[in-house]
Amino acid sequence: MSKPYNVVADLISLLDIYWDDPVAFAEDMLGFDPDDWQREAMADVAAYPRVSIRSGQGVGKTAFEAALVIWFLCCRPNPKVICTAPTRQQLHDVLWAEIAKWLESSMVKNLLKWTKTKIYMIGHEERWFATARTATKPENMQGFHEDYMLFIVDEASGVADPIMEAILGTLSGDENKLLMCGNPTRTSGVFYDSHNRDRSRFRTHKVDSRNSKRTSKENIQMLIDKYGAESDVVRVRVYGEFPKAEADAFIALELAELAAGATAEPTGDTLHLGVDVARFGDDETVIAPRIGMKVFPLRCYNKQDTMVTAGWCVKTAKDFLRECPSLQQVRIKVDDTGVGGGVVDRLNEIIQEEGLTNWEVIPVNNGARPSRDGEEHYDNLGTECWAMLRNLLQENFSGHLQGGPNEIELPNDERLITQLTQRKYRMTSRGKIALERKEDMKKRGLDSPDRADAVVLAFAEVKKSFIFLDAGTASRGL
Template identity: 85%
Template sequence: MSKPFNVIAGIEQLLDLYWDDPVSFAEDMLGFDPDDWQRHVMIDVAQYPRTSVRSGQGVGKTGLEAALVIWFLCCRPNPKVVCTAPTKQQLHDVLWAEVAKWLENSMVKNLLKWTKTKVYMIGHEQRWFATARTANKPENMQGFHEDFMLFVVDEASGVADPIMEAILGTLSGAENKLLMCGNPTRTSGVFYDSHNRDRSRFRTHKVDSRNSKRASKENIQMLIDKYGAESDVVRVRVYGEFPKAEADAFIALELAELAASATVDAVGETLHLGVDVARFGDDETVIAPRIGMKVFTLRCYNKQDTMETAGRVLNIGKEMLSSYPQLQFVEIKVDDSGVGGGVTDRLNEVIREEGLYGWRVIPVNNGSKPTDDEIEHYENRGTEAWAVIRDVLQECFSKHLQGEPVSIELPNDERLITQLTQRKYRMTSKGKLALERKEDMKKRGLDSPDRADAVVLSFVTEKVVHYTSQRPAGW
């Protein structure tokens, strides 16, 4: 390995050797071994103004972006490189950290200085640099003017149109370039258009994770087995294809209606009580009793304080225990965010005071991280919890189509069915499923899904819940 460049001689050699050859630069200077698709993208970035790459996960797009950032900094005089992504975490912890990784062991590390927000040519900090700017305000992308400029947009599907339009408006010079990469999570926006109606203006690439030596084949198969080969999750995260629908019902109407028309026996030793506590004046506090795969008539109340709600939960539990002698245990799953925390505290207090053997309270915070940290298909625990009942309904429906009896019963409650089937989902910029927010549902003129949430809570399992309270005294 040759000695590191000094600044003056290094710049001259790099400009001469690698001006139009980022592939050789990455191999010689960084020790980067590009895949075939990465080679093609690198060549396109060198030769064309706009390049757009949609891909599945784990194919090496962040390494590609980092290599191109360093190449452009070393092989253009007085360049400006702007790196951006939808979130600070994606930008700094992923892309910017990747730049640091490749620079650290490179042949050009003595030419460039890496900081938390900037990489600059030593001795030319003011005009010769790359910078990291989060894509949350259009003005973050404006004010850059230079003969040689490169914008790198990571997770481009998640970048809002006004920000992308600001970037496009900045790229006015002959040697100004744009590289967009990401999972194709949205069927609208600049990134989507670059692969569709504006395709003639871009050099476009699609990378299927199944064809990448870098992607985990085990994870790919797991996604296909769990969601189906033609599901939107697999289309986006494996095939690098745009979803068939950007925002659709998370639970199909036919699934909920089938369960609402069924009758099944209450089998099992555990009573599950899902408790959704009202947050606002018009919302309902709902208690959903479940034994086995049978959900009983929902108990709905308005304008209840936490003490009243806790008392009703305890009374319903005792009533069900009396009616179904096989019951040995009671699990109360409470939406613990907001006012629900008071209900959780009071229930735990009474359970301890009365020595209710076999009773436990399970607080659920829907806004927290999903519990399946290793895979993280979902944006938060609330989406993960809804997915449990959706998967149960889907499995039941599939078996029903094969002639098997319906194995789950929901109350024939019109508001419940509506709430279960009107809530939409979207794919985040990281390829995760995210439920429509309640605030957005209300903007569409819909009720808060209190009844649906209570039923969903009743299906929360130990896999989905982290217990945060100790067992009550008397166990």
């Protein structure tokens, strides 16, 4: 590429080869060697409209962003790339300077012209460019329209919601993309929501500084020694975790994500099915199968009547019995509140009609009184069941940072993780913990936690009003 460029021919070649492959572009054109997380995230930016990355410090996110800016400018016709950050220093002195560094040593430097506020395709300055706009007011983010558009928000946790809402409102085209990166410093805002209540709408990544070859392990240890392994400083700057959960968040995001990334062997001779029956038109009926400490992929249905739901429960159980000869028992726990009672009745009829020995149907009324041991602490049975799952997750993963075992495996299901971690609780006037009602969650604009409730039921056991969680071969009571 030392000879003069034929701009049209070179652009056609770049578009053809690297349209869906920013990793290869970064390697071939920029001499950039991406880490594993950078490869995965680059591929997601090419394939999906919204990507959100929370990370510790020093993992290479600025170089990652710079490579994507140059890739998008070279591999899309008439694109617009808008880069923003909360401060001018972060935007111009860090990100914009990083783009200049990689562009200057690249194989495409003769195609693009870099200035202090703009990078443009030579000969196409008005329509084919990247620009730097400080995130200080919403109007800075408005007025951009193009078929191919990429917004990059650096240090996204510090960008105010009105500005993020202006960006989201601008991204209306099929090939409009949003990339948010940053340290997870706040437990509110669009960036936080992208990893929590809205995570089903984003491709999300978490990058721990301890796992990066680019970081100083000596500096990381200094932070841990100075502030403590579980301090918010270390959580944010090293682990890439948000500060500790707000007081009214019932299950921490970290616990749910650890379980979703764990591997557990199915043990024991009992199949547990947790069944949450939809009560409203947009809600889901969910069946959560569990063997030992492993929860298998959830089976979710919409707008099914109680007879059909009962049939799906029976089919799910028979499928597992056929595939796992070691299973001897089936325990089906059904949310008996509302229409779930019809499912319980029909399941009992089927068990009797077909002579299904060692099958048991257990109705669970979440609004009922908690167990004898739990009535001092919890307002109702549903809260107690959620508390037991939360406590078991905490126990199993308390040693994770020191290499402890991952004992519980949950499906890597974005909606499940969201539902488990967005439900709040309150303290009643009697000093008892009460889980947030589904109706109140809907008022906050959230989905009903159907998937989470089914998983909680899959772990819950009810025997003569005694509630406990089954931990593989051992059972524990509260």
